[in-house]
Amino acid sequence: MRQRLIWSCVLLLLLANFYTWRGVAARAAGQPTIHFLNVGQGDAILITSGDRQVLVDGGPDNSALSEIGRIMPTGDRTIDLVILTHPHADHVTGLFSVLERYRVNEILATFVEYDSSLNREWLKAVSQSGARLNYVDPADDYRFNNLYIDTLLPLTSSAQSADINDDSIILRVGGDRSSVLLMGDAGFAVEDSLLNIYPGISADILKVGHHGSRYGSSLNFLQRLNLASAVISVGPNSYGHPAPDTIDRLNQVGAKLYRTDQSNTVQFNL
Numbered sequence: 540m541r542q543r544l545i546w547s548c549v550l551l552l553l554l555a556n557f558y559t560w561r562g563v564a565a566r567a568a569g570q571p572t573i574h575f576l577n578v579g580q581g582d583a584i585l586i587t588s589g590d591r592q593v594l595v596d597g598g599p600d601n602s603a604l605s606e607i608g609r610i611m612p613t614g615d616r617t618i619d620l621v622i623l624t625h626p627h628a629d630h631v632t633g634l635f636s637v638l639e640r641y642r643v644n645e646i647l648a649t650f651v652e653y654d655s656s657l658n659r660e661w662l663k664a665v666s667q668s669g670a671r672l673n674y675v676d677p678a679d680d681y682r683f684n685n686l687y688i689d690t691l692l693p694l695t696s697s698a699q700s701a702d703i704n705d706d707s708i709i710l711r712v713g714g715d716r717s718s719v720l721l722m723g724d725a726g727f728a729v730e731d732s733l734l735n736i737y738p739g740i741s742a743d744i745l746k747v748g749h750h751g752s753r754y755g756s757s758l759n760f761l762q763r764l765n766l767a768s769a770v771i772s773v774g775p776n777s778y779g780h781p782a783p784d785t786i787d788r789l790n791q792v793g794a795k796l797y798r799t800d801q802s803n804t805v806q807f808n809l
Contacts, residue, residue, distance in 0.1 A: 571686040571714035571809040573744075576606040577799040579774030580750065581629035584721065585610055586712060588686035593620045595710065595721060597633030604636055606804055616640070619683060621670070622647045624707040624723035626658040635664055643670040647690075650674040651699045651706040675708050686809070688712045691740075692725075692733060704749060705729050711742065714809035720764065722748035722755070730760040744807055745769045745794070751781020761792045769794040770805050 569589035576583040578598030585607055586593040592611060597603050618641045623631055626648075637643070646665055665672055673679070676695050681688040692709040700706050707723025720742035722729075726749060733740060742764050748755035751771040769789050771781045781798070789796055797805045 569684070570716075571684070571712075573712065573719055573807050573809060574606070574610055575746065575770045575772055575797075575799055575805040576603050577774075577803045578602045578606075578633065578772070579800075580776040580780070581633070581774070582624070582723070582746075582750075582772045583633060584746065584772075586686060586688075587611070588684040588714070590615075591683035591686070592618045593622065593681075593683065593686070593688065594618050594634075594637065595622045596624055596630040597621075597635075597637055599629040599632050601633055601636045603633045604640060607637070607641075617642045617644065620645050620647060620681065620688075622708060622710065623649070623661075624710075624721070625649055625651075625703050626653050626655065626661060627703065627724065628657055630724075631657065631661050634661070638664055638668045638670070643668060645671045645673060647673050647675055647708070649693065649703075649706050649708050650695070651693070651703060653703050685714050686712065687714075691737060692729065694736070700728075702726075707748075709733060711740070712809070713743075717743035717767075717807065717809050719744040719746060719807070719809065721746040724749040724752075726752065726755040727757050727760075730755065730757055734760065734763055741765045743767045747771045747781070747785065747789070749780075750776070750778075751785045752778070753782035753784045756785050756788055758788045758791060761788055761794070766792060766794040768797065768807070770797045770799070772799050774800050 571588040574585045581599035582596040583598035583603040584595040621643050677690050689711045693706050704724035707725045710721040712719050745766050750773045773780050
């Protein structure tokens with residue numbers, strides 16, 4: 540009787556171990572998901588693929604932290620990659636608290652220079668964080684489980700733009716089902732460059748550049764992408780974002796429009 544009880548306990552432990560590791564393996568191979576976080580007037584995008592996480596920008600304050608904590612597994616305090624598209628306050632400010640709360644393995648930044656007190660503070664925080672700092676090069680792309688991240692712009696040979704918005708890191712990310720083009724705060728000129736350098740570029744989902752500014756998302760650009768959906772990350776602002784002209788162009792190409800100020804955090808499986 541005692542021997543039977545011992546063997547029953549061993550069997551239960553083996554079964555528990557099997558199902559635990561099967562669950563870990565399933566999560567590790569999970570479907571990539573992109574979350575456009577509601578952070579007000581700014582950008583913060585969390586991309587997950589099983590047990591791997593990538594954060595693109597951090598928003599204008601610490602509000603991204605609660606959304607990140609809700610999405611990431613309990614107890615997970617590691618972010619594999621943080622990408623700062625450009626060091627304006629509405630993209631970088633929230634990353635300070637991310638560096639304090641999470642262990643970040645790598646940070647990808649634009650190589651262009653931007654002299655501001657906030658950017659100097661950010662570079663100091665990065666150097667103290669222990670994260671590996673890498674500068675964008677379109678030759679370097681990333682793979683995390685079923686997720687791919689292709690860096691498209693800026694080219695390392697590019698001259699620095701007069702407006703750092705146009706030096707935003709442009710990314711195409713996706714999984715087995717769909718792709719997303721992340722435009723940072725880039726405008727018309729960058730869209731034209733993108734079409735010239737990558738003439739066959741397409742995307743199922745567009746993160747609309749510069750919070751829906753009237754100076755981005757040209758009709759020609761939108762038509763070439765063959766979009767199904769578009770996301771505008773926006774909050775209360777004095778800039779007129781999103782511009783009626785931009786919304787009209789998105790409607791003309793039949794893109795289903797999502798806005799973080801209306802839909803809260805917007806999520807797509809990729």
